[in-house]
Amino acid sequence: xxxxxxxLAEPNRYxxxxxxxxxxxxxxxxxxxxxxxQPQVSKHLKVLKEAGLVDVEARAQxxxxxxxxxxxxxxxxWLDRYxxxxxxxxxxxxxxxxxxxxxxxxxxxxxxxxxxxx
Amino acid sequence: xxxxxxxLAEPNRYxxxxxxxxxxxxxxxxxxxxxxxQPQVSKHLKVLKEAGLVDVEARAQxxxxxxxxxxxxxxxxWLDRYxxxxxxxxxxxxxxxxxxxxxxxxxxxxxxxxxxxx
DNA sequence: CAGGCATATACTCGCGTGCGTATATACAGC
DNA sequence: GCTGTATATACGCACGCGAGTATATGCCTG
Numbered sequence: 001x002x003x004x005x006x007x008l009a010e011p012n013r014y015x016x017x018x019x020x021x022x023x024x025x026x027x028x029x030x031x032x033x034x035x036x037x038q039p040q041v042s043k044h045l046k047v048l049k050e051a052g053l054v055d056v057e058a059r060a061q062x063x064x065x066x067x068x069x070x071x072x073x074x075x076x077x078w079l080d081r082y083x084x085x086x087x088x089x090x091x092x093x094x095x096x097x098x099x100x101x102x103x104x105x106x107x108x109x110x111x112x113x114x115x116x117x118x
Numbered sequence: 119x120x121x122x123x124x125x126l127a128e129p130n131r132y133x134x135x136x137x138x139x140x141x142x143x144x145x146x147x148x149x150x151x152x153x154x155x156q157p158q159v160s161k162h163l164k165v166l167k168e169a170g171l172v173d174v175e176a177r178a179q180x181x182x183x184x185x186x187x188x189x190x191x192x193x194x195x196w197l198d199r200y201x202x203x204x205x206x207x208x209x210x211x212x213x214x215x216x217x218x219x220x221x222x223x224x225x226x227x228x229x230x231x232x233x234x235x236x
Numbered sequence: 237c238a239g240g241c242a243t244a245t246a247c248t249c250g251c252g253t254g255c256g257t258a259t260a261t262a263c264a265g266c
Numbered sequence: 267g268c269t270g271t272a273t274a275t276a277c278g279c280a281c282g283c284g285a286g287t288a289t290a291t292g293c294c295t296g
Contacts, residue, residue, distance in 0.1 A: 002129055009124035010254080021200060027273060040255065042274055061263050061272040069204035072197060076204070079194050082139060086190035128284080145243060158285065160244055179242040179293050238296090245290070252283085260275070266268085 001078060004071045007051040012036060013044045017053060017067065024057075024066035119196060122189045125169035130154060131162045135171060135185065142175070142184035 008014050015034050019025060025033075031041045045065055048054045052071050057064045079086075126132050133152050137143060143151075149159045163183055166172045170189050175182045 002127060002132060005123045005132070006127035009120060009127045011120055012254085014120060014123070021203065028271095037256075038273070039257085039275080043254080046274085058263095063273065067200070067203050072200050073204040075193075076197050079190060079197065082185070082190050085139065085185050086187035086194065088187055130284085146241095155286075156243070157245080157287085161284080164244085176293095181243065239294105241292100241294085243290100243292080246288085248287090249285090250283105251285105253281090255279085255281105257278095258276085260273100262271100262273080264269100264271085266270105 001074065003051040004053065004075060007048050007053055010044070010047075012040070013048055016041070016044055016048065020054065020065060020067045024064045026059075026062045026064055028062075030065070119192065121169040122171065122193060125166050125171055128162070128165075130158070131166055134159070134162055134166065138172065138183060138185045142182045144177070144180040144182055146180075148183070 008017065012034065016030055019030060019033060027038065027041050027045065030036070030045075031038050034041075036044075045054060045056075048065075049056065052068055054065045055068050057066070126135065130152065134148055137148060137151060145156065145159050145163065148154070148163075149156050152159075154162075163172060163174075166183075167174065170186060172183045173186050175184070
């Protein structure tokens with residue numbers, strides 16, 4: 001589970017996964033679409049593979065990467081244990097709390113600016 | 119979304135979230151239960167808070183941390199877009215292979231036609 | 237207001253990781 | 267076999283982050 005989260009926490013890997021959701025892709029195609037150079041793509045795909053999120057199939061010189069269902073299923077099951085938490089009807093309360101936190105952050109910025117000045 | 123994954127990717131933060139699933143806890147209690155010293159707990163909680171995963175409530179000198187539903191809900195919605203992936207296990211890769219083979223056959227035909235023309 | 241308790245922050249260190257460049261490996265076609 | 271193409275790996279660098287120690291902040295009680 002940690003590996004799954006760690007793999008998805010990296011923005012470019014997240015983008016790769018999002019792209020692979022539409023279907024299998026070759027390494028070069030991923031690099032072109034996401035504006036990444038090839039070694040980075042290969043290395044990210046290696047991490048994704050070790051996390052079990054993708055699988056490879058050799059096709060001549062190309063390697064086709066595709067999403068694997070297992071980690072996603074496990075994530076879904078994990079999330080399911082939190083259903084009680086996220087199904088609570090706190091929509092409006094969330095908004096209010098966020099507002100207050102935003103104000104708090106403003107205040108902190110003001111403090112920080114003042115402290116730096118002196 | 120990246121922040122949520124990054125927060126949960128860290129094993130100790132993951133454990134904190136798992137603990138908070140059972141209800142709000144004070145900082146010291148978390149540290150004792152998970153065998154972490156206090157500064158680490160505070161720092162991890164800070165990350166979790168910035169990711170929106172927890173919220174604090176002051177209780178005298180104590181701070182009670184509790185899970186917040188929003189990021190979990192967003193994760194669930196995100197995962198939902200991948201439902202197809204973990205429900206259909208096969209087929210996708212095979213289809214692409216078929217496609218490539220079809221293209222290959224087209225090329226062969228073109229070659230053959232050209233050869234005949236001359 | 238002094239002393240103790242609960243929590244947050246500052247500072248440093250060591251390690252992991254993403255990135256770029258260069259190079260290696262593998263395969264196809266001629 | 268040679269060439270071009272597709273992908274993987276090696277190496278060096280810079281930065282971020284988790285951990286430990288020490289210290290600061292805040293609140294309650296007497």
